[in-house]
Amino acid sequence: MLDWEVIRFSFFNYDSFVRIWPLLAQGWWMTIKLCLAVVPLGFLFGVFLATVHSFHIRGLNPAIVVFVDFFRSIPPLVLLIYVTYGLPFFGWDVPPFAAVLVAFTFNSGSYYGEIVRAGIESIPAGQMEAARSTGLNRVQAMVHVILPQALRNVAPDLTSNTIELIKATSIASVVALPELLRMGRVAQGLVYNATPLIAAAVIYLIMLWPMVRLLSRLERRMMSAR
Numbered sequence: 001m002l003d004w005e006v007i008r009f010s011f012f013n014y015d016s017f018v019r020i021w022p023l024l025a026q027g028w029w030m031t032i033k034l035c036l037a038v039v040p041l042g043f044l045f046g047v048f049l050a051t052v053h054s055f056h057i058r059g060l061n062p063a064i065v066v067f068v069d070f071f072r073s074i075p076p077l078v079l080l081i082y083v084t085y086g087l088p089f090f091g092w093d094v095p096p097f098a099a100v101l102v103a104f105t106f107n108s109g110s111y112y113g114e115i116v117r118a119g120i121e122s123i124p125a126g127q128m129e130a131a132r133s134t135g136l137n138r139v140q141a142m143v144h145v146i147l148p149q150a151l152r153n154v155a156p157d158l159t160s161n162t163i164e165l166i167k168a169t170s171i172a173s174v175v176a177l178p179e180l181l182r183m184g185r186v187a188q189g190l191v192y193n194a195t196p197l198i199a200a201a202v203i204y205l206i207m208l209w210p211m212v213r214l215l216s217r218l219e220r221r222m223m224s225a226r
Contacts, residue, residue, distance in 0.1 A: 010195075011193070011195060012195060013191065016191035016193055016195040017196075019190070020191060020195075020196050020199075021199075023184075023186060023187045024187060024196065024200060027178055027179050027180040027184065027200070028180050030177065030178050030179045031169060031170075031179045031180040031207075034100060034172065034177075034179060035169060038101060038105060038169065039162055039166070041101065041105045042105050042107075042109045042111075042165065043109075043158075044109075045105055045112070046109045046110070046112025046116055047113070047116050047147070048113075049110070049113035050112075050113045050114075050116035050119075050120055051120075051142055051147070052064060053065075054120045054121075054146075055138065067110070068110045068114060069110075071107050071109075071110040072107070072110045072114070076103060076104065079103045080103040080171060080172070080174065080175060081174065081175070082103075083099045083102050083103045084096065084099040084175045087099075096172070096175045096177040099175060100175065104165065104168070104169070108161070111161050111165075112158070112161060115154050115158055116158075118154060119150030119151060119152075119154035120147070120150045122150065122153050122154075123153075128142075128146060131145040155218050155222075156215055156218040156219045159211060159214060160215055163211050163212065163215065166207065166208060167204070167208070173185065180203060181200055184196045
């Protein structure tokens with residue numbers, strides 16, 4: 001039979017939680033700062049890649065395709081390790097936070113770029129021609145006419161990618177960045193039970209549950225519109 005007292009002590013120990021809460025709060029704040037930096041940078045970088053690709057500049061599109069495929073093919077963890085421990089060999093001593101920022105911006109930007117590119121391609125070519133006929137140049141037409149429609153068309157995919165990106169920030173613990181998972185593991189070593197990791201999982205749930213519900217709502221709205 002299950003010994004509920006042992007389970008409570010090992011996984012839901014209130015005294016342990018009170019003791020290690022300051023460490024979890026520190027990690028939570030670092031995770032929030034990381035997300036506030038990585039998500040906008042990755043999204044903007046992806047929009048830039050998709051926009052440049054849509055202009056069909058001779059000789060540039062193949063380079064963008066290779067760049068996107070390269071960074072989508074490398075696991076984020078491997079890329080993070082290369083950035084953190086590889087760049088110092090070239091004389092670039094990258095702090096952990098900056099290393100995570102660079103690795104995730106390139107990786108997430110490639111995924112965001114493909115999503116936004118699909119959104120741009122879903123807009124009829126006549127929209128660009130109509131916008132140009134009003135006196136807008138290509139960049140202005142893209143920013144004011146094409147991109148708003150494209151982003152609306154792929155909003156569920158963008159939200160889903162953002163959720164995955166936030167969850168992936170937990171791998172920053174491998175480079176000793178004191179984010180939520182890292183501090184949860186440190187706290188586990190102090191109390192010798194799994195309560196800190198359970199608490200970290202609950203915190204991730206609190207962070208991501210509203211976005212999951214938003215994603216479901218967007219998907220239902222898209223299905224209703226069709």
